[in-house]
């Protein structure tokens with residue numbers, strides 16, 4: 402696909418509406434190749450990743466956007482994160498054997514809650530929650546935007562096993578004629594509604610936008626490149642060990658010679674030896690065995 406692993410902003414000249422369009426291919430495949438997700442689970446993770454890409458583009462500051470669903474079905478958790486606007490990672494947890502018999506978002510997650518978190522770099526994390534009562538992730542996200550009284554937003558997401566795609570349009574705070582602004586929003590929203598998932602997954606950004614909005618005065622900005630990048634580190638992994646407590650970690654270390662922690666997002670392995678663990682728990686003089 403021509404627009405793979407990119408995201409682009411577009412503006413409708415003469416209106417207060419702008420949009421973002423994204424397509425993921427190798428970045429998405431790199432994440433799934435590490436796991437053994439059934440096809441429907443793969444596709445739902447793709448939609449979450451495309452949504453994280455779109456939402457992170459709407460941030461006015463550098464930070465991390467994470468979209469997470471906690472469910473009670475075969476899938477118990479699904480999480481997609483976009484940091485520094487271009488780095489994506491995501492993961493699904495659950496019983497994949499039962500999940501392989503299900504197709505829809507609702508049957509996979511059961512009764513679920515969607516959490517949208519925004520963490521500005523060096524700032525405080527904000528989290529919004531919404532029950533997942535719609536049949537699609539885009540419906541749940543639109544519900545979230547409407548409920549949190551944010552800017553009017555419309556989202557279309559699509560994914561299969563190899564590709565994920567998304568388009569978002571958003572109405573900026575009104576500056577001009579209220580009636581015209583409302584009419585523009587209705588009209589462009591209705592055009593976006595006509596976009597089919599197969600078009601999202603096969604057409605370039607230019608072709609999708611031309612197909613939808615060729616009668617509008619639309620300006621497409623430069624593409625930003627997206628990649629699979631895990632933000633894990635030895636020090637972030639250390640917090641997991643701290644939560645286990647000194648006794649347990651020391652016991653593993655004395656049995657196995659060191660403690661190995663593998664990041665579930667990227668398979669990176671972090672090794673903590675005896676001195677790392679003593680330092681971590683601030684017990685410099687305590688022998689571990």
Ligand SMILES: [Zn+2]
Pocket residue numbers: 631632633634664665666667668669
């Ligand atoms: Zn990692």
